[in-house]
Amino acid sequence: MEAEAAVDYLVDERSKAQFDIDAMKIIWAGGKHEFEVSDRMARLVASDPVFRKDNRAILDRKELFKNTLRKAAHAWKRIIELRLSEQEASKLRFFVDEPAYTDLHWGMFIPVIKGQGTEEQRKKWLPMAYRMQIIGCYAQTELGHGSNVQGLETTATFDPELDEFVIHSPTLTSSKWWPGGLGRASTHAVVFARLITDGKDHGINGFIVQLRSLDDHLPLPGIIIGDIGMKFGNGAYNTMDNGFLRFDHVRIPRDQMLMRVKQVTREGKVVQSDVPWQLLYGTMVYVRQTIVADASCALSRAVCIATRYSAVRRQFGSQNGHETQVIDYRTQQSRLFPLLASAYAFRFVGEWLKWLYMDVTQRLQARDFSTLPEAHACTAGLKSLTTSVTADAIEECRKLCGGHGYLCSSGLPELFAVYVPACTYEGDNIVLLLQVARFLMKTVSQLGSGERPVGTTTYLLRLEHLLQCPCDVQGAEDWLKPDVVVQLFEARSARMTVACAKSLSKFSKPEDGFMDLSADLVSVATAHCQLIVVSKFVEKLQQDIPGEGVKQQLEALCSIYALSLLKKHLGDFLSTSCITSKQASLANDVLRSLYSQVRPNAIALVDAFNYTDHFLGSVLGRYDGNVYPKLYEEALKDPLNESVVPDGYHEYLQPVLKQRLRTARL
Numbered sequence: 001m002e003a004e005a006a007v008d009y010l011v012d013e014r015s016k017a018q019f020d021i022d023a024m025k026i027i028w029a030g031g032k033h034e035f036e037v038s039d040r041m042a043r044l045v046a047s048d049p050v051f052r053k054d055n056r057a058i059l060d061r062k063e064l065f066k067n068t069l070r071k072a073a074h075a076w077k078r079i080i081e082l083r084l085s086e087q088e089a090s091k092l093r094f095f096v097d098e099p100a101y102t103d104l105h106w107g108m109f110i111p112v113i114k115g116q117g118t119e120e121q122r123k124k125w126l127p128m129a130y131r132m133q134i135i136g137c138y139a140q141t142e143l144g145h146g147s148n149v150q151g152l153e154t155t156a157t158f159d160p161e162l163d164e165f166v167i168h169s170p171t172l173t174s175s176k177w178w179p180g181g182l183g184r185a186s187t188h189a190v191v192f193a194r195l196i197t198d199g200k201d202h203g204i205n206g207f208i209v210q211l212r213s214l215d216d217h218l219p220l221p222g223i224i225i226g227d228i229g230m231k232f233g234n235g236a237y238n239t240m241d242n243g244f245l246r247f248d249h250v251r252i253p254r255d256q257m258l259m260r261v262k263q264v265t266r267e268g269k270v271v272q273s274d275v276p277w278q279l280l281y282g283t284m285v286y287v288r289q290t291i292v293a294d295a296s297c298a299l300s301r302a303v304c305i306a307t308r309y310s311a312v313r314r315q316f317g318s319q320n321g322h323e324t325q326v327i328d329y330r331t332q333q334s335r336l337f338p339l340l341a342s343a344y345a346f347r348f349v350g351e352w353l354k355w356l357y358m359d360v361t362q363r364l365q366a367r368d369f370s371t372l373p374e375a376h377a378c379t380a381g382l383k384s385l386t387t388s389v390t391a392d393a394i395e396e397c398r399k400l401c402g403g404h405g406y407l408c409s410s411g412l413p414e415l416f417a418v419y420v421p422a423c424t425y426e427g428d429n430i431v432l433l434l435q436v437a438r439f440l441m442k443t444v445s446q447l448g449s450g451e452r453p454v455g456t457t458t459y460l461l462r463l464e465h466l467l468q469c470p471c472d473v474q475g476a477e478d479w480l481k482p483d484v485v486v487q488l489f490e491a492r493s494a495r496m497t498v499a500c501a502k503s504l505s506k507f508s509k510p511e512d513g514f515m516d517l518s519a520d521l522v523s524v525a526t527a528h529c530q531l532i533v534v535s536k537f538v539e540k541l542q543q544d545i546p547g548e549g550v551k552q553q554l555e556a557l558c559s560i561y562a563l564s565l566l567k568k569h570l571g572d573f574l575s576t577s578c579i580t581s582k583q584a585s586l587a588n589d590v591l592r593s594l595y596s597q598v599r600p601n602a603i604a605l606v607d608a609f610n611y612t613d614h615f616l617g618s619v620l621g622r623y624d625g626n627v628y629p630k631l632y633e634e635a636l637k638d639p640l641n642e643s644v645v646p647d648g649y650h651e652y653l654q655p656v657l658k659q660r661l662r663t664a665r666l
C-alpha cells in the first residue's frame with residue numbers, strides 16, 4: 001500500500017544519516033540538561049488531552065479564547081503539582097504552543113518590574129506576580145504611536161497634595177492599543193506615560209496600574225478597557241486578547257511609578273539616577289533577545305515539515321519504478337537547504353545573544369554601562385533580521401509543500417499567521433535596522449577620535465585593510481575556508497558602511513541625510529547583521545563539537561548559510577568589488593556540491609530538532625511520513641463533512657439545480 005511505502009520511506013531516509021543524531025540533538029538544545037528538560041516537557045504536553053490544538057482553526061473567537069484560558073490554567077496547575085522549575089515551566093508553556101496572556105505576564109510584566117523597579121518595588125510586586133495572584137501586561141503602544149515611544153501621549157501627573165499620580169488619556173490617539181493580555185485577562189499593567197510634575201514634562205516612564213478588581217475582575221473606576229478585535233488568520237494569534245485601554249483621571253500611589261531610572265520625591269522633585277536614561281527601553285532589549293531564540297524554533301519547525309514532506313512527496317520521472325522524491329530536485333534543494341542552514345545559524349546566534357544579554361546585565365549591575373549601545377544594536381538588528389527571514393521562510397516552506405501546504409492541516413498557514421507579527425511587534429523591523437545603522441554611523445565617525453569599537457564592531461578597527469583587501473578565493477575549495485568567508489562579509493559590511501557615511505557627510509544636517517539615505521542605511525545594517533550571524537556560526541564550530549560526523553554536517557550548513565547569502569546579495573558583493581564574477585560562479589558550484597552533501601542527512605538534520613508530532617501540528621511533517629491516509633482523516637473531521645448533504649442544500653442548492661433542469665427542458 002502507498003501509505004506503508006511512505007512510512008518505510010522515512011525509515012530508509014533516516015538510515016542514510018552520516019552523523020550521530022543524539023549528539024546533534026544535544027547541540028541543538030544547547031546542552032544535555034537543556035535537551036532532557038525540553039524532551040520531558042514536550043512529551044508531557046503532547047500526552048495531555050487538555051493541550052489538544054488540532055481544532056483551533058474551526059473554533060469561534062469566544063470558544064478559542066476560553067479554551068486558551070483553560071489551557072493556561074491547566075498549565076499552571078501542572079506547574080504547581082509537579083513543582084516545576086522556572087526553566088521547566090517556561091518550556092512547558094512553549095510546547096503548549098498557543099499565544100496567551102501568560103506570555104506577556106512572564107515575558108514582559110515581570111521583566112519590566114525586575115529591570116525598572118527599585119529593590120523595594122521588586123520585593124512588593126514580584127512575589128504576587130510569581131504566584132499569579134496578579135496578572136500583568138506591558139502597556140506601551142498607543143493608537144497613535146507605537147514606534148515613536150517618545151511620542152506617547154498618556155499622562156501621569158503628580159498630585160503633591162495626595163502624593164498620587166493621575167493617569168489620564170487626553171486624546172483618542174492616546175488610548176493604549178495592542179498590549180497582549182490587556183483585553184480580557186490582566187488585572188494590572190505597566191503603563192508607559194509622560195511624567196508631569198509641577199506642569200513640566202519629564203518624558204516617558206513606567207507606572208504600575210491596577211486595571212481590574214481582584215474580587216470580580218470588573219474594570220476599576222476610570223478604566224475603559226476591551227479587546228481590539230480579530231487579527232490575521234483563523235485561530236492563530238486570536239487566542240491572545242490584545243487590548244485597548246483609556247484612563248479617565250485614574251489615581252495611583254506615588255510608589256507605583258517604577259523608579260530605577262528616575263525618582264519623584266514626596267515634594268514632587270524629579271531626580272535622575274546615575275543609570276543611563278536608555279534603561280527605560282531595557283525591557284525591549286531583553287524581549288528582542290528572546291525573539292531571536294524563538295525565530296530558530298519557528299523556522300526549524302517549518303523546515304522540518306517541508307523537509308519531511310519533500311522526502312515523502314514524489315512527482316514525475318522514474319527511479320527504480322518510483323517517481324522522483326521532490327527533495328531530489330535541485331530547485332527544491334536550493335530553496336530548502338539554505339532555510340535549514342538558517343535554522344541552525346539562528347539557533348547559534350540566539351545562544352550567543354543570550355550570553356551577550358547576560359553579560360550586559362551583569363555589567364549594568366556593576367555600574368558598567370559601556371556595552372549597552374552595542375547590546376541594543378545587536379538585539380535590535382538580529383531581532384529584525386531573524387524574524388524577517390523566518391516569516392518569509394515559513395511562506396516559502398508552504399510553497400515547497402505544493403498544494404497540500406495550503407491546507408490548515410499542514411500546520412503552515414497557522415504558523416505563518418502566528419509568526420508574521422514578530423516582524424512588527426517589539427519594534428518594526430525597518431525602524432530597528434535604522435537603529436543599527438545609526439549605531440554603525442556613530443561608530444565609524446568616532447574612529448578617528450580614538451574611541452575603540454567594541455564587540456561585533458571590532459572589525460572596523462581594520463578598516464584600512466578591509467576597504468582594499470582582495471578576496472582570497474582561487475579555487476572552489478577556498479570557499480569552504482571560514483576565515484576567507486568571514487573576511488569577505490567584514491569587507492562588504494565595512495565598504496557599505498563607509499560609502500554610506502561618506503554620502504551622509506555631504507548633508508549639512510545629519511537628520512536630512514538619515515531621511516534621504518534611509519533605504520541604503522537599512523542595507524548597511526542588514527549586511528552588518530548577516531556578518532554577525534556568519535561569524536557566530538563560525539565561532540561555534542571552533543568549539544569542541546562532540547559526536548561522530550556532527551561537526552562536518554554543521555560545517556556544511558555554515559558554508560551553505562554564508563554562500564547562499566552571498567548568492568542572494570551578489571549585487572552588494574560585486575558592486576563593492578569584494579569579489580569577482582569568476583569567484584561568484586565558483587561559489588555557486590560549491591553550493592551545489594554542498595546540497596549533495598546535505599541531501600542524505602536532511603531528514604536526520606530535522607529530526608535533531610526533536611519535535612513531537614503534537615508540537616509540529618502538521619500532517620505533512622509527521623515523524624512517520626504517513627501523510628496521505630492522515631490527510632484523509634483530517635479532511636473527514638471537518639464540520640462540513642458531518643452530513644452527507646450540506647446544510648443549506650434545501651434553501652440554496654436545490655432551487656438552483658431545479659431551475660437549471662427546467663431551463664434544460666425548455
Ligand SMILES: CC(C)(COP(=O)(O)OP(=O)(O)OC[C@H]1O[C@@H](n2cnc3c(N)ncnc32)[C@H](O)[C@@H]1OP(=O)(O)O)[C@@H](O)C(=O)NCCC(=O)NCCSC(=O)CCCC(=O)O
Pocket residue numbers: 103138140141146147148149150180278279281282284285372373376424425426427428431435
Ligand atoms: C525606535 C526607538 C529606538 C526610538 O527611540 P528614540 O528615543 O525616540 O530615539 P533615538 O534617538 O533613536 O534613541 C535615543 C537613544 O536611545 C538609544 N536606544 C534606543 N533604544 C534603546 C534600547 N532598547 N536600549 C538601549 N538604548 C536604546 C539609542 O541608541 C539612542 O542612543 P544615543 O543617543 O545614540 O546614545 C524607540 O522608540 C523604540 O524602541 N521603538 C519601538 C517600540 C517597541 O519596540 N515597542 C514594543 C512594544 S511591546 C510589544 O510589542 C510586545 C510584543 C510581544 C508579544 O506579543 O510577544
Ligand SMILES: Cc1cc2nc3c(=O)[nH]c(=O)nc-3n(C[C@H](O)[C@H](O)[C@H](O)COP(=O)(O)OP(=O)(O)OC[C@H]3O[C@@H](n4cnc5c(N)ncnc54)[C@H](O)[C@@H]3O)c2cc1C
Pocket residue numbers: 104138139140141144145146147148177178179180237242421424425426427428429430431434518
Ligand atoms: C501581535 C502584536 C502584539 C503586540 N503586543 C504589544 C504589547 O504587548 N504591548 C505593547 O505596548 N505593544 C504591543 N504591540 C505593538 C507593537 O509594538 C507596535 O505595533 C510596533 O512597535 C510597531 O509600531 P507601529 O504599530 O506604531 O508601527 P508604525 O511605526 O506606525 O509603522 C508603520 C510603517 O511606518 C514605517 N516607519 C515608522 N517609523 C519609521 C521611520 N522612522 N523611518 C522609516 N519608516 C518608518 C514602518 O516601517 C512601517 O512600515 C503589538 C503589536 C502586534 C502586531
